[in-house]
Amino acid sequence: MFNHHGRRAAPSLALVSAGLLALALAACGSSEDSSTSTIPLKAGESPLGQQLTGKHRGGTLTVYDHEDFEHFDPGEAYGGQDYTVLYAIERPLYSYPPNTANKLVPDVAAAAPVISDGGKTVTVAIKPHIYFSPPVNREVNSGDVAYAIERGANPNVSNPYFHSYFNDIVGAEKANGGAIAGIETPSRYAIVFHLTKPTAGLLYGALSLPLSAPVPPEFAKPLDAHSPTTYGTEYLVATGPYMLKANAQGKFLGIGYQPGKSVTLVRNPTWNPHTDYRPAYLDQININIGGEPTVIGQQVLKGQDVVQNDSPAQSIVKEAYERYPQQITFTPGSGDYYASLNNARGPFTNLDLRKAVWAALDREAIAKVRGGPLVAQPMTHFLYPGVAGYEQAGGDAGPKVDYNEHPEGDMAIAAKYMKLAGYPSGKYTGGKTLQVVGSTGEPQEGMAQIVNQTLQNLGFKTHLSLVDQSVMYDKYCTVPAQEIDVCPNGGWVRDFADPQTVLYVPFYGPAIEAQGNSNWSQVNDPKINAAMQKAELVVGEPARAEAWAKIDEMLVEQAVAAPEVYVNQASIEGSGVAGVNQLWNSGAWDYDFTSLK
Amino acid sequence: MTRYIIRRLLWGVALLFIVSALTFVLFDLLPSGDPAKLRAGRTATPQAIAHIRHELGLDKPVYTQFFDYMKGVVLHFDLGYSYYSHAPVKSLIAERLPATVSLAVGAIVIWLLVGLSVGIVSAVRQRTLIDRTAMGTALVFISAPEYWLGLLALFLFASDIGKLAVFPGAGSYVAFSSEPVKWFTALILPWLVLAASFAAVYARLLRGSLVEVLGEDYIRTARAKGLPERRVVMRHGVRSAITPIVTVLGLDIGTLLGGALLIEVVFNIPGVGRLNYDAITHADFPIVQGTVLLAALFIVVANLLVDISYAFLDPRVRFK
Numbered sequence: 001m002f003n004h005h006g007r008r009a010a011p012s013l014a015l016v017s018a019g020l021l022a023l024a025l026a027a028c029g030s031s032e033d034s035s036t037s038t039i040p041l042k043a044g045e046s047p048l049g050q051q052l053t054g055k056h057r058g059g060t061l062t063v064y065d066h067e068d069f070e071h072f073d074p075g076e077a078y079g080g081q082d083y084t085v086l087y088a089i090e091r092p093l094y095s096y097p098p099n100t101a102n103k104l105v106p107d108v109a110a111a112a113p114v115i116s117d118g119g120k121t122v123t124v125a126i127k128p129h130i131y132f133s134p135p136v137n138r139e140v141n142s143g144d145v146a147y148a149i150e151r152g153a154n155p156n157v158s159n160p161y162f163h164s165y166f167n168d169i170v171g172a173e174k175a176n177g178g179a180i181a182g183i184e185t186p187s188r189y190a191i192v193f194h195l196t197k198p199t200a201g202l203l204y205g206a207l208s209l210p211l212s213a214p215v216p217p218e219f220a221k222p223l224d225a226h227s228p229t230t231y232g233t234e235y236l237v238a239t240g241p242y243m244l245k246a247n248a249q250g251k252f253l254g255i256g257y258q259p260g261k262s263v264t265l266v267r268n269p270t271w272n273p274h275t276d277y278r279p280a281y282l283d284q285i286n287i288n289i290g291g292e293p294t295v296i297g298q299q300v301l302k303g304q305d306v307v308q309n310d311s312p313a314q315s316i317v318k319e320a321y322e323r324y325p326q327q328i329t330f331t332p333g334s335g336d337y338y339a340s341l342n343n344a345r346g347p348f349t350n351l352d353l354r355k356a357v358w359a360a361l362d363r364e365a366i367a368k369v370r371g372g373p374l375v376a377q378p379m380t381h382f383l384y385p386g387v388a389g390y391e392q393a394g395g396d397a398g399p400k401v402d403y404n405e406h407p408e409g410d411m412a413i414a415a416k417y418m419k420l421a422g423y424p425s426g427k428y429t430g431g432k433t434l435q436v437v438g439s440t441g442e443p444q445e446g447m448a449q450i451v452n453q454t455l456q457n458l459g460f461k462t463h464l465s466l467v468d469q470s471v472m473y474d475k476y477c478t479v480p481a482q483e484i485d486v487c488p489n490g491g492w493v494r495d496f497a498d499p500q501t502v503l504y505v506p507f508y509g510p511a512i513e514a515q516g517n518s519n520w521s522q523v524n525d526p527k528i529n530a531a532m533q534k535a536e537l538v539v540g541e542p543a544r545a546e547a548w549a550k551i552d553e554m555l556v557e558q559a560v561a562a563p564e565v566y567v568n569q570a571s572i573e574g575s576g577v578a579g580v581n582q583l584w585n586s587g588a589w590d591y592d593f594t595s596l597k
Numbered sequence: 598m599t600r601y602i603i604r605r606l607l608w609g610v611a612l613l614f615i616v617s618a619l620t621f622v623l624f625d626l627l628p629s630g631d632p633a634k635l636r637a638g639r640t641a642t643p644q645a646i647a648h649i650r651h652e653l654g655l656d657k658p659v660y661t662q663f664f665d666y667m668k669g670v671v672l673h674f675d676l677g678y679s680y681y682s683h684a685p686v687k688s689l690i691a692e693r694l695p696a697t698v699s700l701a702v703g704a705i706v707i708w709l710l711v712g713l714s715v716g717i718v719s720a721v722r723q724r725t726l727i728d729r730t731a732m733g734t735a736l737v738f739i740s741a742p743e744y745w746l747g748l749l750a751l752f753l754f755a756s757d758i759g760k761l762a763v764f765p766g767a768g769s770y771v772a773f774s775s776e777p778v779k780w781f782t783a784l785i786l787p788w789l790v791l792a793a794s795f796a797a798v799y800a801r802l803l804r805g806s807l808v809e810v811l812g813e814d815y816i817r818t819a820r821a822k823g824l825p826e827r828r829v830v831m832r833h834g835v836r837s838a839i840t841p842i843v844t845v846l847g848l849d850i851g852t853l854l855g856g857a858l859l860i861e862v863v864f865n866i867p868g869v870g871r872l873n874y875d876a877i878t879h880a881d882f883p884i885v886q887g888t889v890l891l892a893a894l895f896i897v898v899a900n901l902l903v904d905i906s907y908a909f910l911d912p913r914v915r916f917k
Contacts (some may be wrong), residue, residue: 064768068875070681158645227652233683259682259689260875261867288768290875291865295751295767298758470880474631515643516634 052099054281054595055578061594063287064296065309068260072244072252073232074148074210075157080493080586083210084309087582088265088285088591089238090213093124093145094204096584097277098593101333101386102497102541104208105277108140108239110189113207119198119539124207126189131270133238135250136216140239142185144214150180151220152211156227161495164505165206170194177224201539205498214239219250241280241592243268263287265591281595297572301327304576305596307589314371317570321374327573331587333386334569335493336379337366339451339486339562340477340520346485347432347460352421354559359403360414361454366564369446375570378407379563382503383552386583388541389499392549399556414458427459434462434485437476439469444489447564451488462486478517490520490561493586499548500536507555508532523560598908605904609897616893617670617886618663624882625659632680632880653680666886676890677883681876686887689872694891696770697868700860701853703784704791705846712796713842716803720838721830723808732804735797747790747863754786768865787864791857795849799842806838840907847903848896855892
């Protein structure tokens with residue numbers, strides 16, 4: 001995902017005993033999806049084996065979420081937590097069924113896109129008989145999809161990923177909310193995207209993002225004139241099975257959403273089930289915002305028709321696994337964490353020093369700090385489980401290079417690279433004090449301490465600063481001018497299944513920004529940049545997976561960062577819930593498929 | 598008296614101005630998240646961030662931002678808009694205030710009833726088993742962290758997760774206007790937990806103060822005159838000994854009405870304290886400013902009321 005762990009990072013997860021790990025490994029089954037890890041979602045189930053057939057139709061689900069939501073506007077929402085509501089109320093052109101992290105299916109679109117002109121034109125047919133919720137109540141047409149995407153460039157909406165994925169549409173680069181020349185609507189049920197480069201493969205994936213969910217211009221345009229827009233903050237219309245409870249004018253603020261208190265989703269009366277693959281079993285979803293994580297966890301585990309929307313507390317994960325195994329799921333492929341090493345200036349411009357840190361870092365200790373093997377696995381390369389290209393790039397074991405061989409850390413191999421870097425004693429003697437900036441709060445603090453200790457073991461003098469996560473992001477690690485040498489709490493979650501969304505922004509040189517930079521390591525290798533430019537144009541999933549797997553290998557060869565862990569997301573449900581996880585969204589509950597027993 | 602009140606009110610206004618200015622300066626100086634970046638998202642373009650910064654007025658000098666803010670407050674009672682939810686701060690606080698007031702008032706009633714009763718009994722029966730037990734228990738409640746006590750109460754007595762399902766659990770708060778009975782039952786546990794440590798402090802305070810007063814000559818004189826002991830203690834003893842309690846009460850009421858953060862979080866009560874906490878984590882400065890201003894206002898008003906009440910409690914006090 002082009003954000004750092006969009007679903008709020010687990011506050012802390014359990015240190016699960018070795019005995020539990022043995023149980024988990026014993027329960028591992030084969031997976032249909034070769035790129036998905038084999039840790040079970042539930043006892044005895046493979047990640048792909050979850051029941052999509054609901055138990056009962058009807059009823060009200062209570063949801064606990066100790067943090068508030070950020071955005072309900074499909075043009076602004078950008079994070080796993082917001083997506084749990086967004087994908088229940090809005091339908092993009094394409095979407096992922098909950099039991100896959102990779103296979104897109106048509107949603108508002110009628111079929112897969114037709115890619116022509118050597119990958120520079122994408123034509124999408126739109127289903128008829130999809131309707132907007134009240135007060136709009138009319139049929140969706142191609143103009144609504146065009147407006148939805150165009151408003152992403154409106155400064156009052158300022159969609160966070162518009163320029164990452166939609167910039168190649170002709171005229172998009174200079175768009176500011178008005179019509180974009182490269183988007184045509186030849187009929188009510190067809191939309192055509194003309195691209196400046198043959199990047200149709202990437203655009204196809206991006207059409208699964210909420211930005212492509214139709215927005216009625218006659219309703220939203222006056223709201224979009226406000227700065228910031230009030231579409232999605234006060235008013236909203238839905239196309240999905242559910243809608244935010246609203247008044248006759250479509251206003252939901254204070255009705256279906258009380259900031260910091262509650263969200264109420266009710267059935268969308270104009271939703272047409274014949275156009276949708278979602279069963280939408282529930283009648284209503286009441287989300288309670290706030291509360292203490294351990295109390296919420298207990299309420300869910302001992303409750304009936306209730307789930308927790310965000311990450312359960314560390315003690316709750318342990319208790320759930322031991323006492324309520326049927327009520328907890330673990331979803332692999334929920335992102336990764338790595339320590340970024342400054343490739344642009346300072347000691348880590350030296351490749352061998354970067355390899356030494358990689359070799360010395362105890363990734364197993366970091367996995368333990370994050371909660372143990374059920375929720376974290378040592379990371380071995382930069383594509384992570386569930387992302388196309390993961391297997392091609394080495395799978396769980398990762399590339400066969402000596403500095404990657406021992407996830408528990410190997411000081412002998414580290415010493416070898418220290419010597420190659422010009423330090424015959426095997427210890428750094430350069431005199432530079434490294435600036436290391438991490439985040440406060442567990443488990444981030446523990447991870448930062450391990451990285452810091454590793455650096456000191458290699459002879460570096462370090463100055464470790466632990467600051468609030470938002471300060472770490474905004475003032476230090478995303479600002480190259482601060483010249484931070486190591487940021488030990490970096491991480492990434494993909495936006496959609498395409499491997500480009502995992503590797504491009506964090507490691508593409510020309511993507512480095514003076515402020516808000518996501519390429520924390522400031523990787524700017526001409527060979528890697530050229531390979532990315534080439535891979536961006538590749539069309540077709542297998543070919544793209546192959547191309548980006550090769551880039552992953554190049555990143556490992558250059559040891560651009562020190563890998564830490566792959567994340568598995570824990571989710572808990574009450575005993576009366578037949579919950580379904582969204583594999584594509586870090587295991588969040590899918591309210592379109594979840595039912596009551 | 599009137600001149601005294603007017604003078605105190607003017608000082609109160611000056612104090613609120615100073616508190617507002619300090620909050621502004623602190624938020625500007627201390628490292629905190631950039632609201633424009635938080636609003637724009639991690640990968641927003643610098644142009645998008647600049648646009649948002651301009652729209653939020655964050656590109657102006659801090660003194661200009663402060664002047665604009667104070668102008669809005671004074672002329673229109675406008676506390677601005679939340680950076681995060683875009684809702685007016687005034688309405689967000691107004692929505693949350695009833696929950697905080699409900700929580701605070703109920704707890705105050707309980708702790709005054711319990712704390713004062715225990716304090717009087719302990720003072721009158723000093724060095725007895727009752728006194729030692731009461732003061733020992735008070736020490737336990739003073740030492741117990743409120744957060745821990747709240748969790749313990751839920752795990753013992755909450756109907757959904759407790760060992761003994763007695764009271765409604767966390768998240769069961771509803772507005773008084775919608776369901777008065779549910780409102781009452783949902784607040785019983787939070788009231789008891791919030792009142793526990795305050796009651797303990799007040800009991801110890803009053804005991805100490807009353808023991809001292811009961812040793813005064815005028816108390817001996819009252820007894821020598823043959824007044825009933827109950828009258829001696831209540832009219833001559835407690836009335837004099839309660840002055841320091843009233844002083845503390847003023848501060849506590851003011852502070853609590855500004856939000857009882859820990860209790861609101863543990864029991865998931867959507868009050869002002871939680872609003873403030875969430876705002877701090879989201880760098881949502883207008884809400885932080887609004888809630889700080891509100892808390893300061895409550896403290897100023899509560900202290901004024903306390904000072905006025907001295908005249909009624911202690912005839913020796915006259916305002917000049």
